[in-house]
Amino acid sequence: MKKRKVVLTEDEMPRQWYNILADIKMNPPLGPDGNPVGPEQLAPVFPMNLIEQEVSTERWIDIPDGILDVLSIWRPAPLIRAYSLEKALDTPARIYYKYEGVSPPGSHKPNTAVAQAYYNKEFGIKKLTTETGAGQWGSALAFACSQYGLECKVYMVRISFDQKPYRKSMMQTWGANCIASPSSETKAGRAILEKDPDTPGSLGIAISEAVEAAVTDESGQTRYSLGSVLNHVMLHQTIIGLEAKKQMEKIGEYPDIVIGCAGGGSNFAGLAFPYAYDKINGKDVAIYPVEPEACPTMTRAPFAYDHGDTAGYTPLLPMHSLGHTFVPPPLHAGGLRYHGMAPTVSQLIVEGILEPKAFGQIATYEAGLLCARTEGVIAAPETNHALACVVDEAKKAKEEGKEKVILFNWSGHGLIDLAAYDKYLSGQLEDFAFPAEDIEEAEKVLESYPKPEILKSV
């Protein structure tokens, strides 16, 4: 019998997160006045203990027992050797994946949701607000809040709210209040509804509503929570890569290539940053974040200062951005439909530590179907982007006759996002073009903002 899995006990769980800010230089976030944003300016939005993490440059940050207790519901996550995929591709590559679909909501998102709920609770906060698109993040935060006895309010983009009732049910089962966005409960929501009562909503609008609901709560006991992009979110996700390293070590392996899909960047960073640390320190490892060709933030967009949300409420962040007014086509990988990219991931691209890749939607489902029928696990639409890159690299290894070791992040299962598999199987799935005019448009949107410095840390 072949051994597929490398498991860790709870005793072997990492006790510290890795903070990439210790090892790279970063352009600061800027306020509306063009000056760097200080911690106190963020205090109405986030609790101070999380703001401290956001700006910390300590390399290792302790994970409190109160967080490990909840993570241990599903962590450590298994590392799995993809023997059946290797066989199907007849590749000399050895392929391993870290499987994050074992969490109760089915993705990597709870790694930071649990940490954020914990720190808010510690700070005396009673209620968290957030937005959600496809629903993975909202359900992760609902789950986390239920573990710490926090109230949770989720503004869900209306089109998803209507199309994905299961996600809403999941959030409500965990005790969260999930409403369609735009709603009439916020100024931002009412303004949109007045102009267009039948709007399908957008992530940008939902962010505006969730932030507004947090900062205008007069009790002072409500804060906002974000599932990606920010430094502390990337930090919390590094438990993925730190576990993977321990597991790979146990079997005497080290990856030649590390792969993850990237929308805002969090699952990718979670696996990749501990390896980026090695690379910064001279190790030879290729690291590929993967995005949709139709939303090519990393592979085609400029590195610039831009807002994280559509409405322009957030500070200006130094990142690869298609412009905060960019509306990605209706890709099934909702989690990859984002105009920007985490500033840390963006900086590592500027540094040459990461080499981004892009794939078309149909290619990602082709890879997803192959993996479902070999490895047996049906992947989330976002994960399919990582799979497309893995299949590509495994084929290259075959062409080159090289025994490459490929490690990737299987960020979530696709059991509640199956509609697109049907479309793929019936030949109705589309690829979307990304016209060159969209880059010109992005440059126009971005030209009025300050330019980030091209910093080199390595």
Added chain:
Amino acid sequence: MKKRKVVLTEDEMPRQWYNILADIKMNPPLGPDGNPVGPEQLAPVFPMNLIEQEVSTERWIDIPDGILDVLSIWRPAPLIRAYSLEKALDTPARIYYKYEGVSPPGSHKPNTAVAQAYYNKEFGIKKLTTETGAGQWGSALAFACSQYGLECKVYMVRISFDQKPYRKSMMQTWGANCIASPSSETKAGRAILEKDPDTPGSLGIAISEAVEAAVTDESGQTRYSLGSVLNHVMLHQTIIGLEAKKQMEKIGEYPDIVIGCAGGGSNFAGLAFPYAYDKINGKDVAIYPVEPEACPTMTRAPFAYDHGDTAGYTPLLPMHSLGHTFVPPPLHAGGLRYHGMAPTVSQLIVEGILEPKAFGQIATYEAGLLCARTEGVIAAPETNHALACVVDEAKKAKEEGKEKVILFNWSGHGLIDLAAYDKYLSGQLEDFAFPAEDIEEAEKVLESYPKPEILKSV
């Protein structure tokens, strides 16, 4: 940090299944002529290697490496201490659960689907047919067939086919052909459609179609596969209880009470039979199978000979039965809507080894919601029945001030069966009565059949 989980490595996976037929006397299945059914009569329906397992009285049966290889995609399954539930109930009981939701389709069903696909493949079979109600079994067999390169055809009860498109998509993603039943492809299906073109279908009709499709395939390379009730299905599921025993032993625990929900009996038997073996050999352990009050096969129905399907195609089986014409009310726990019970489970009830319990639908969702908000995992509607019993026993332990050890089977997650949680939360979930007339009706249906002997093995 508390340790929640007891994990096993793949090296520690059980290498043999436990066969309860070695330890209890059974009434034989009977053919239409009233005589015991011989293996050769089952040969058009099942491959001979599985028929041999069905009738074997060997206590320990080796698990082939080719099966362990596939089970290792998700097995060994974790044993988890339900600390948060204990705390919420303020009980002195220590509660443990075996979590079967980690399998790719999300339930215990693949434990036997994989074994059945393997043995059919070994026997030279190219295609399996089956029926599915809510979809758990059909998706498990689709997954298993994809692992061994077998064709798979699933007849899905029309009402579920229409209401649960995700289950169909899942099966198709794994390469199975899933069609609504009744279909025009079989004689049985056409006969029903002629009478009632708008019929919602039933499990009984779907079984008839799947069996017909298998036995009438002229290539001789198609067989039928059943997800519960039969001896070999219970056998394959015992890996659950054998793992649990190893895990409990590691932490020096032995259960006072073992609990599982039971529809056809397979997830219950999987956990409970290895403990029933101990009880047969003098150990003091209470074992509770749990069913819906509205479909009280074990708690109210007679022990009798009856058909396994509605149409009366199967042999007569000695079991607790509400009569094969009984139509259970539309409970959300589709997997527990069955008129009969596995003959082995039924015999153990007759022997006094098992003590069945029944709960109303609302009570099961109350327990499910409590567990979702404490343990963090959203349970399948079937599992909620086990949870209701666990909560009940934990409360009793508190009243009695006893440190009881409770072990139960968390048979699956509920991520694609969330609609009923919404209903529960909005106060719209119903309890269904079970009128005494239904028992009289059952007795009438059963009176023409031979009566099983009341055998005592213990």
